[in-house]
Amino acid sequence: MTQETHQKERLYLFDTTLRDGQQTTGIDFSLDDKITIARMLDELGVDYVEGGYPGANPTDSAFFEETRTQNATFTAFGMTRRAGVSTSNDPGLKALIDAAGDAICFVAKSWDYHVRVALKTTNEENLACIQDSVMATLAAGKEPMVDCEHFFDGYKANPEYALACAEIAYQSGARWVVLCDTNGGTQPDEIEAIVKTVMGKVPGTHLGIHPHNDTEQAVANALAAVRAGVRQIQGTLNGIGERCGNANLTSLIPTLMLKEPYASQFEIGVTPEQLSKLTVTSRTFDEILNRAPDRHAPYVGAGAFATKAGIHASAVLKEPETYEHVPPAVVGNTRRVLVSDQAGKSNLLAELGRLGIVCDPKNSRLNDLLAELKEREAAGYSYEGADASLALLAMARLGTVPTYFKVESYKVAVERRFNALGQEIDLSEAVVKVDVDGQRLMSVAEGNGPVNALDNALRKDLGRFQSVIESLELVDYKVRILNAGTAAITRVLIESEDTATGERWYTVGVSENIVDASFQALEDSITTKLMRADGLMMAPAAE
Ligand SMILES: CC(=O)SCCNC(=O)CCNC(=O)[C@H](O)C(C)(C)COP(=O)(O)OP(=O)(O)OC[C@H]1O[C@@H](n2cnc3c(N)ncnc32)[C@H](O)[C@@H]1OP(=O)(O)O
Numbered sequence: 296m297t298q299e300t301h302q303k304e305r306l307y308l309f310d311t312t313l314r315d316g317q318q319t320t321g322i323d324f325s326l327d328d329k330i331t332i333a334r335m336l337d338e339l340g341v342d343y344v345e346g347g348y349p350g351a352n353p354t355d356s357a358f359f360e361e362t363r364t365q366n367a368t369f370t371a372f373g374m375t376r377r378a379g380v381s382t383s384n385d386p387g388l389k390a391l392i393d394a395a396g397d398a399i400c401f402v403a404k405s406w407d408y409h410v411r412v413a414l415k416t417t418n419e420e421n422l423a424c425i426q427d428s429v430m431a432t433l434a435a436g437k438e439p440m441v442d443c444e445h446f447f448d449g450y451k452a453n454p455e456y457a458l459a460c461a462e463i464a465y466q467s468g469a470r471w472v473v474l475c476d477t478n479g480g481t482q483p484d485e486i487e488a489i490v491k492t493v494m495g496k497v498p499g500t501h502l503g504i505h506p507h508n509d510t511e512q513a514v515a516n517a518l519a520a521v522r523a524g525v526r527q528i529q530g531t532l533n534g535i536g537e538r539c540g541n542a543n544l545t546s547l548i549p550t551l552m553l554k555e556p557y558a559s560q561f562e563i564g565v566t567p568e569q570l571s572k573l574t575v576t577s578r579t580f581d582e583i584l585n586r587a588p589d590r591h592a593p594y595v596g597a598g599a600f601a602t603k604a605g606i607h608a609s610a611v612l613k614e615p616e617t618y619e620h621v622p623p624a625v626v627g628n629t630r631r632v633l634v635s636d637q638a639g640k641s642n643l644l645a646e647l648g649r650l651g652i653v654c655d656p657k658n659s660r661l662n663d664l665l666a667e668l669k670e671r672e673a674a675g676y677s678y679e680g681a682d683a684s685l686a687l688l689a690m691a692r693l694g695t696v697p698t699y700f701k702v703e704s705y706k707v708a709v710e711r712r713f714n715a716l717g718q719e720i721d722l723s724e725a726v727v728k729v730d731v732d733g734q735r736l737m738s739v740a741e742g743n744g745p746v747n748a749l750d751n752a753l754r755k756d757l758g759r760f761q762s763v764i765e766s767l768e769l770v771d772y773k774v775r776i777l778n779a780g781t782a783a784i785t786r787v788l789i790e791s792e793d794t795a796t797g798e799r800w801y802t803v804g805v806s807e808n809i810v811d812a813s814f815q816a817l818e819d820s821i822t823t824k825l826m827r828a829d830g831l832m833m834a835p836a837a838e
């Protein structure tokens with residue numbers, strides 16, 4: 296019997312987060328950001344890290360002075376030599392060649408329309424610009440590659456010229472000729488067909504793809520190009536990039552490693568161990584960008600393996616494969632069964648388990664709790680994102696929750712007045728009366744708004760519990776108005792942190808009155824802190 300050995304083909308990942316990603320509206324990396332992100336990308340296992348455009352701005356120039364990647368090929372980006380100028384007289388090209396880095400990726404025109412309008416030169420001179428720039432890079436001992444800008448649009452307008460640009464780049468010695476869907480409008484079938492014709496001029500082992508996401512098909516276009524023969528993919532972390540973004544490497548990496556026909560045909564530089572860090576990499580990157588991670592992101596979003604529907608949850612708990620396309624752990628994500636108005640008993644039991652609340656599935660109070668949760672959700676509560684409030688409610692209905700303090704009453708006054716200089720002064724003042732161990736405590740506090748004043752007053756004096764809540768901090772406060780008109784209901788979600796341990800939890804309040812809704816969420820937050828300090832409530836398993 297002969298054993299069939301199957302050699303996988305190598306597929307290369309080229310990351311342009313620090314270059315095309317920097318062209319995203321609203322994203323502006325600092326030098327420190329770039330250094331951190333380059334390290335993350337290197338650890339993730341991509342083959343190329345394109346660091347930016349040395350010479351174009353002080354951050355990129357400094358970055359190239361300070362940074363080296365350990366594993367990935369560190370790449371500078373820039374344009375080919377300017378038309379009508381020799382390579383030795385082009386300061387931009389000199390800055391690129393002189394910059395640290397192992398490779399240079401040139402952006403070159405490949406659409407004759409752009410040559411005429413943007414460069415204002417001849418087709419022949421543009422071909423000479425490509426050739427000279429590649430050869431100068433080789434002469435400097437670096438790896439040249441050429442991003443053929445607008446390749447697909449250029450091919451549709453003038454196929455001979457677009458192909459001539461790709462061919463001259465390859466024949467001059469470019470390691471990679473990268474076909475760019477710069478305006479992002481090309482469809483997967485077109486990509487596949489056009490790449491196949493380019494393969495007649497440049498072998499697939501030297502071809503790359505750089506798709507943009509303007510029709511939300513950058514990932515599909517990258518995969519179409521791979522099926523047609525290219526062996527390098529350019530993309531970014533979390534899909535950032537000019538306009539609607541680039542091909543999302545955070546989605547492409549697991550697809551290439553876990554899905555057919557790619558998984559059997561190709562290997563990439565990312566190991567299964569590196570793949571298991573994908574979720575943390577993606578979320579850390581969002582943290583650097585100072586934005587909330589997309590809950591619905593494929594593979595890595597908090598909702599990517601979250602099950603809400605009762606019928607699904609019941610099956611997932613029997614065998615996860617029933618509703619999961621891959622096991623969440625392979626990408627470092629976790630399974631989550633949510634409790635909401637779509638839930639059944641299976642959801643509830645799973646979530647109670649995650650919150651560390653032990654409950655016999657036959658406990659008759661479970662059905663009552665589920666019914667109450669659904670009624671509360673109908674009234675505006677949302678427990679999906681408020682696990683501490685859910686835990687408190689469940690513990691109260693299935694067992695007991697200690698009464699640490701009882702709020703007898705509270706009052707808030709909001710005042711706007713003008714001082715002697717005519718300056719406007721906004722003042723909020725709250726008075727809270729609480730009963731702790733039969734002793735009435737009254738606190739008065741001011742704040743920059745009624746909710747802040749209330750929070751300050753409630754936490755000013757909780758008697759013997761005061762030292763326990765000292766490390767409690769509110770880190771986020773979200774208000775949502777649930778229906779329009781005079782009967783509007785307000786839902787308040789509060790995120791709290793124990794600054795001593797770094798633990799965070801979420802509580803919810805709902806009322807026709809924003810102050811009352813906030814007060815409910817604040818009370819739940821403080822009770823959670825006290826119960827955790829007493830070991831009566833666990834921190835939930837990580838999402
Ligand atoms: C498809 C892409 O994503 S390409 C991404 C390109 N990235 C960036 O542009 C970001 C960084 N860019 C910059 O900081 C600046 O544009 C610089 C420093 C590169 C150049 O700045 P300036 O010299 O002021 O030129 P400016 O930006 O106004 O115009 C670009 C010039 O380069 C020329 N040019 C554009 N592409 C190319 C190319 N591939 N090869 C040769 N020349 C080119 C244009 O014709 C234009 O020349 P002109 O000034 O004679 O009209």
Ligand SMILES: CC(=O)C(=O)O
Nearest residue numbers: 402442444445475477
């Ligand atoms: C080079 C590049 O970023 C593009 O053509 O889209």
